[in-house]
Amino acid sequence: MSQSSKRPPPPAHVQQEARRKFLRSMLLGGMAVGGGLAGWLPVARAHDLRLRPPGAIAEDDFLAACIKCGQCVQVCPVEAIVLADLKDGFGMGTPYIPARDQACDFSCDAVQCILACPTGALTHELSKKEEVRMGVARLDKPDTCLARQGLGFKGAARGADFPGLHRYEAVDRWKPILVADHPYDLELCDLCVRECPIEGAIALVPMSTDPTDKRRTPEVRQSCVGCGMCEMICPTEPASIVIDSRSVWRPS
Amino acid sequence: MSLIQSLAIMLGREPTKPRPDEYEPEAQALHEAKRACKMTPEQRAEINRQTHDAHKVHTWRNRRWLTLLVVNLLFVASYHFDVQLIEGALTASRVIGFHFADLNSALQVTLAFKTILINLIIGTSTVLFMWWLLGGRSFCSWVCPYHLLAEIAEMLHLKLAAKKLVKDRQLHRRTRVVLYVIFAVSALASGYTVFETISPTGIVSRAMIYGPSWALTIVVFLLVLEVFYSRRLWCRYMCPIGITYAVVGAVSPLRVAYTPQDCHHEGECRKVCLVPHVLDVTKKGFAPSLHQGIGADCTRCGLCVDVCPTGSLKFEVKGLDKLL
Numbered sequence: 089m090s091q092s093s094k095r096p097p098p099p100a101h102v103q104q105e106a107r108r109k110f111l112r113s114m115l116l117g118g119m120a121v122g123g124g125l126a127g128w129l130p131v132a133r134a135h136d137l138r139l140r141p142p143g144a145i146a147e148d149d150f151l152a153a154c155i156k157c158g159q160c161v162q163v164c165p166v167e168a169i170v171l172a173d174l175k176d177g178f179g180m181g182t183p184y185i186p187a188r189d190q191a192c193d194f195s196c197d198a199v200q201c202i203l204a205c206p207t208g209a210l211t212h213e214l215s216k217k218e219e220v221r222m223g224v225a226r227l228d229k230p231d232t233c234l235a236r237q238g239l240g241f242k243g244a245a246r247g248a249d250f251p252g253l254h255r256y257e258a259v260d261r262w263k264p265i266l267v268a269d270h271p272y273d274l275e276l277c278d279l280c281v282r283e284c285p286i287e288g289a290i291a292l293v294p295m296s297t298d299p300t301d302k303r304r305t306p307e308v309r310q311s312c313v314g315c316g317m318c319e320m321i322c323p324t325e326p327a328s329i330v331i332d333s334r335s336v337w338r339p340s
Numbered sequence: 341m342s343l344i345q346s347l348a349i350m351l352g353r354e355p356t357k358p359r360p361d362e363y364e365p366e367a368q369a370l371h372e373a374k375r376a377c378k379m380t381p382e383q384r385a386e387i388n389r390q391t392h393d394a395h396k397v398h399t400w401r402n403r404r405w406l407t408l409l410v411v412n413l414l415f416v417a418s419y420h421f422d423v424q425l426i427e428g429a430l431t432a433s434r435v436i437g438f439h440f441a442d443l444n445s446a447l448q449v450t451l452a453f454k455t456i457l458i459n460l461i462i463g464t465s466t467v468l469f470m471w472w473l474l475g476g477r478s479f480c481s482w483v484c485p486y487h488l489l490a491e492i493a494e495m496l497h498l499k500l501a502a503k504k505l506v507k508d509r510q511l512h513r514r515t516r517v518v519l520y521v522i523f524a525v526s527a528l529a530s531g532y533t534v535f536e537t538i539s540p541t542g543i544v545s546r547a548m549i550y551g552p553s554w555a556l557t558i559v560v561f562l563l564v565l566e567v568f569y570s571r572r573l574w575c576r577y578m579c580p581i582g583i584t585y586a587v588v589g590a591v592s593p594l595r596v597a598y599t600p601q602d603c604h605h606e607g608e609c610r611k612v613c614l615v616p617h618v619l620d621v622t623k624k625g626f627a628p629s630l631h632q633g634i635g636a637d638c639t640r641c642g643l644c645v646d647v648c649p650t651g652s653l654k655f656e657v658k659g660l661d662k663l664l
Contacts, residue, residue, distance in 0.1 A: 112570075113512040113577070120538060120578055121522050123558065127537035128530065152452035152531045155445050155460075156542060157432035158550055162419050171546060174554040178532040181431075181546055181555075206432045206439055206459045207449055 130177035137333040138176070138184035139316060141169050142192060142220040143202040143210035147334065153209035156181030160201035160210060166253040166264045168192045168316075169201060182209075185222075187316025187331050192222075194285045194315065195255035195264050218286060223314030223333040225280075225290060227306055233328040234277035235292055238302035241277040244268045245323045252320055254283065267321065280306050280318035280329050287311070290318060310337045341621070341632065343590055350586045350637040352514035355620035358628040370600060371625045387604045390649035394608065400642025400655075404482050412485050415549050430483070430545035431536070432463060439463035443471075443588070444581040445542065448535050451527040468588060474640075476589015480575065480582055481614075481641035485548060486540040486559065490575055493566040500567070509570045511577040513617070520580040540574065541581055572614055582637075590636035593658040596645060598634055600627040603652040609644035619644060622652070633658065 097103070137147060141160050144150050160183050161169045168190045169183045176182065183201075185192055194217040202210040214220060230236055245267055246252060253264040272279065276292075284290050289312040292304035306318075306329060316331045349355050363371075379387075414426045415433070427434045431445040441463030450460065471479055480487050500506040523535040536542055540562055543555045566573045575582060589595075598621055605624035610616040618635035621627050634653075644653045 109510055109512055112509055113515040116511060116565075116570075116573065117515045117519055117578070120519055121526075123538045124523065124534040125526065127534065128532065131532070148531060149453065152533065153449060153455070153457075154533075155432040155441065155449050156533070156536055156546065157428040158546060159428040159432070159434065161550060162427050171550050171553075174557070178534065178537055180537055181542060204427075204434075206428075206434075206441065206463060207453070207457050208455075208459070 127177035127180065130175055131179060134176075138172065138179070138182075139187055139222055139314070139331055139333040141183050141185060141201045141210055142194075142199050142217070142222060142313070142315070143205075143212075143214045144222070145209060145211050150209050151178050151182060153207045154182045155207050155209075157206065158183065159204040159206060163196070163200040163204045164192070165195040165200075166190060166193055166255070185316060187319045188327055189320070190252045191316035191318075191320035193254050193264070193283070193317050195253075217313065217315075218311065220313040220315070221336070222316075223331045224312050224335045224337045225308045225314065225318050225329055226332050226335075227308070227328060228330040229324070229326070229328045230305070232324045233306065234324065235304045235306060236295065238304075239277060240273075240275045241279065241323055242271075242273050244271050245279055245321050254317075254321070276302060276304060277323065278304075279321045279323060283317055283321045285315060285317055286313050289313065307340075308337070310339075312337055341628070341635065343636075346635040347587070347590055349617055349620075349635055350583070350590070351517050352512065355617050357623075357626055362628045364629045367600070367627055367629050370630065371627075374624065387606060387649075391604070391606050391608055394647050394649040397646045400646050404642060405488065407482050408485065408488055411483050412545070412548055415545065419549055429542065429549055430485075431542050432460075438466060440467050442541075442581070443467060444584045445533075445536065445539075447524065447584070448527045448533040451524060452531050452533050454528075454531075471585060471588045472592050473594065475592045475594040475638075476587070476636070476640075477582060477585045477638060478589070478594070478640040479585045480579075481639040484541050484581070485544040487575060487639075489544065489559070489563060490566060490572060493563045494572055496567045497571050501571075506568050511570060511573070513577060515577045516579065516583055519578055520583050523580055535580060539581070541579075575614055582639075586636045589638065589640075593660070594640065595633040595656060595658060596638055596640060596642075596653055597656045598622055598627065598632045599630060599652055599654075600632075601630065601652070602650040603648075604650060606649075608647045608649075609653055612643040612647050614639055614641065614643075 140150060158171055168185045172179045172182050172184055174180055199214060199217060202214055234241055248268050250268050252267045254267050255264040256270055259265055278292055281290050281292055288309055290306055290308050293307050295303040295305050314331050318329045319327050319331050322329050417423050418425045418427050425436060430442055432441045439459050439462045441460050443464055446460045446464045497506060526534045538558055540559045543559055547553050547556055562574050609622055610619045613619050615637040618638045621632055645655060
């Protein structure tokens with residue numbers, strides 16, 4: 089104590105620099121913390137939940153558990169999984185599936201993304217595609233649905249420039265090909281049913297008892313896993329059928 | 341220097357000159373001999389020439405940059421050409437199938453998720469062991485892609501500073517400790533990996549592998565600050581990843597060691613160093629012994645080894661010379 093009291097106070101410019109250094113540290117440190125915490129805003133305000141890869145645990149747990157490494161992205165054979173950007177806040181770097189652009193069609197058979205996840209953000213308790221629940225399909229625009237109008241479909245489902253991939257078992261059991269390279273010629277459009285990777289998840293049902301009435305409506309069943317394949321393949325623009333992320337199936 | 345001292349200085353304490361009783365007799369004798377010897381103008385000119393020439397040596401920097409690029413490009417190549425050597429990003433990966441997890445990312449996930457994950461235990465143990473062997477913060481300078489960008493920004497900063505166009509404004513080194521605690525607490529309290537939202541290491545690593553993102557604006561903002569406002573702002577004063585690896589490095593056998601016998605104490609090493617407080621020992625009369633590992637915060641970048649005209653700073657593996 090006696091030592092410090094003997095020492096003269098540092099000169100004014102040293103004191104001033106010390107004060108400035110402190111303020112700078114507070115300001116820039118505060119900016120770093122503020123920048124980090126600002127990531128909460130998009131999470132709190134999000135009304136549309138992202139369609140997460142198969143096996144994703146509850147959204148809040150998912151955001152906590154995901155280590156943002158993208159290993160799920162790397163193993164997906166159709167490259168359906170992309171990483172969220174800055175505007176997802178805390179969700180930055182977490183994987184999601186923009187189903188309209190590229191859906192998960194379970195080309196990998198064994199839910200590879202789940203096996204790749206190092207933290208169990210994609211739960212390791214699933215092993216079959218049928219057990220997955222990413223969301224549920226819903227006929228969003230019944231009026232534009234071709235089947236409901238009794239219409240057929242001819243040509244590439246999403247146009248010649250669409251970059252999306254799909255594994256057609258009849259073409260190549262192992263290798264997904266461009267949807268654009270696989271044109272259709274259908275008397276009645278049943279693309280959502282035809283390309284659904286889950287057996288019995290969606291079916292076309294007649295709209296009247298009249299046997300000459302060609303009109304059919306897509307009916308989503310309980311086994312729907314919400315992979316988004318129907319949303320991707322739907323030829324109307326915008327898609328007549330969409331996935332409600334993280335929704336559960338209810339009888340209509 | 342004791343481990344406690346080394347850690348305290350890493351955590352922000354200012355290094356001090358050793359107390360008289362802390363000097364070994366040989367070091368004491370060396371300092372006295374150096375003090376007694378007066379240099380002739382010719383000798384001084386010779387030292388200046390040596391110092392000037394030493395700035396042209398970039399052996400370790402080049403090796404380091406090459407390593408950094410190769411490691412990061414292996415991540416990129418593993419994905420794009422399906423080589424499967426290092427899958428994932430710097431936050432977590434599989435190296436030839438084995439789990440690796442960045443210590444700080446794993447900590448953030450564990451605190452936010454509040455679950456002990458077996459893969460992360462495997463991944464962090466492997467990484468902990470690897471970086472204990474390789475020098476702790478050597479992760480920063482030999483692997484972290486932001487470090488390379490920051491080094492380029494630093495060169496720009498120094499060029500501008502030499503022309504008096506910019507000024508380096510220092511921060512408290514404890515800022516980093518405070519941030520470390522805040523980010524750990526906020527992960528625990530909020531249940532989100534808050535730090536990952538701004539971590540330039542994760543952002544740059546993911547951008548290299550998965551393509552550019554808007555998150556890079558955070559990185560650009562930091563680099564602009566580092567060029568125009570404060571030299572090496574992020575790595576010096578803010579990054580919590582640095583603290584995590586510095587703790588590992590404190591007990592690492594791979595280190596830069598200082599031998600004061602030939603040292604001119606001209607201080608070029610401290611001028612190039614990211615963390616100059618670890619080189620306080622190179623000041624005239626500061627070395628308490630004739631052979632001294634430098635502190636925990638050292639990133640083993642080798643800039644001081646390159647710039648030292650007398651070979652007083654060298655990489656060593658502690659105990660290896662005894663073994664051989």
